[in-house]
Amino acid sequence: MANEGVAVPDLSGRLAIVTGANSGLGLGLTARLAAAGAEVVMAVRDLEKGAAARDEVLAANPEARLRLERIDLASLESVRDFADGRLADGRPVDILLNNAGVMMPPERKTTGDGFELQFESNYLGHYALTARLLPLLRAADSPRVTSMSSFMAYFGRFDWDDLQSERYSPTRSYGLSKLAMLAFARELQSRSDTHGWGLLSDAAHPGYTRTNLQTTGPRMGRPPRPPRQYSRTLIWQLVDTGILPALYAATSPDAVPGGYYGPDGFLGLTGGPHRAREPRRARNAADAARLFDESAGLSGVTFGE
Numbered sequence: 001m002a003n004e005g006v007a008v009p010d011l012s013g014r015l016a017i018v019t020g021a022n023s024g025l026g027l028g029l030t031a032r033l034a035a036a037g038a039e040v041v042m043a044v045r046d047l048e049k050g051a052a053a054r055d056e057v058l059a060a061n062p063e064a065r066l067r068l069e070r071i072d073l074a075s076l077e078s079v080r081d082f083a084d085g086r087l088a089d090g091r092p093v094d095i096l097l098n099n100a101g102v103m104m105p106p107e108r109k110t111t112g113d114g115f116e117l118q119f120e121s122n123y124l125g126h127y128a129l130t131a132r133l134l135p136l137l138r139a140a141d142s143p144r145v146t147s148m149s150s151f152m153a154y155f156g157r158f159d160w161d162d163l164q165s166e167r168y169s170p171t172r173s174y175g176l177s178k179l180a181m182l183a184f185a186r187e188l189q190s191r192s193d194t195h196g197w198g199l200l201s202d203a204a205h206p207g208y209t210r211t212n213l214q215t216t217g218p219r220m221g222r223p224p225r226p227p228r229q230y231s232r233t234l235i236w237q238l239v240d241t242g243i244l245p246a247l248y249a250a251t252s253p254d255a256v257p258g259g260y261y262g263p264d265g266f267l268g269l270t271g272g273p274h275r276a277r278e279p280r281r282a283r284n285a286a287d288a289a290r291l292f293d294e295s296a297g298l299s300g301v302t303f304g305e
Helices: 024-035 047-060 076-089 117-138 151-155 170-195 244-251 285-299
Strands: 015-019 039-044 065-070 095-098 144-148 200-204 260-263 273-275
Touching: 015 024, 015 117, 024 039, 024 047, 024 065, 024 095, 024 244, 039 047, 047 065, 065 076, 076 117, 095 117, 095 244, 117 144, 117 170, 117 285, 144 170, 144 244, 151 170, 170 200, 170 285, 200 244, 244 260, 244 273
Parallel strands: 015 039, 015 095, 039 065, 095 144, 144 200, 200 260
Antiparallel strands: 260 273
8 A cells, every 4th residue: 555556456347436526535536436447427416517527537538437417415315316316227336435525514504304414415315325225236246335534533423312413513513424434334344244245345534635625614615725834745635645545445455344544644644545543433333333223214214134
């Protein structure tokens, strides 16, 4: 797992789905997967922005095989509609990259489903998407589900009486959503092993990679503040490097079931991919199992066990 990059195997004939593929990490991952021969479904909320992102990838790689489809992870109805389209198509899904998300709105916001925005956008929508796509994942030869967490998961905790962050803190609520993604990845692997689904489920985090995620949350769409001079070299990195842990997790033959990958540099903020240490709360198997059960009740979607 060298810092200079990730050797992606030949993905010709494989189908990958990347949520949030129109910008940032999702766009970078889409380009790398397509360059390795995969057909990529760019699952995006804004089709206009998605089309511009698709054109950007095609300009650099005219042979890229890309599909643009709409999904809003903050809407369980949209998740269902997207999954129904994939199920009607019937093609097995080889790689599912649960990447889309929002980051730390300064005030608590709720979705049309009544859930706290970060909890549904970052976690619950991906839970429901993965569950609905399970038949197509199981139909693939060696399916893989990679879920995007964050080093901010260390700030999260499972308050079972307040999963929707009525007592709102931007940092704590974002941390909860990313802790949930990590616990979900581990529990999905556990249930796959138990029920014979044949999945490899793992997780990754990008360290501190500068993307528009920082503007769509804390800045609520306003232009980002210029980075401080020292931060340009010490504590943040560009997307091409930030995608490496997730790219490794989603494609490497050496990635392990239930693994967690992040940058190997200072405080896990920058650098090439390596095995990351999960927060203690993510290693609690009872909490991970309870999260699955709570998610089924909240979403009305189960994994058909």
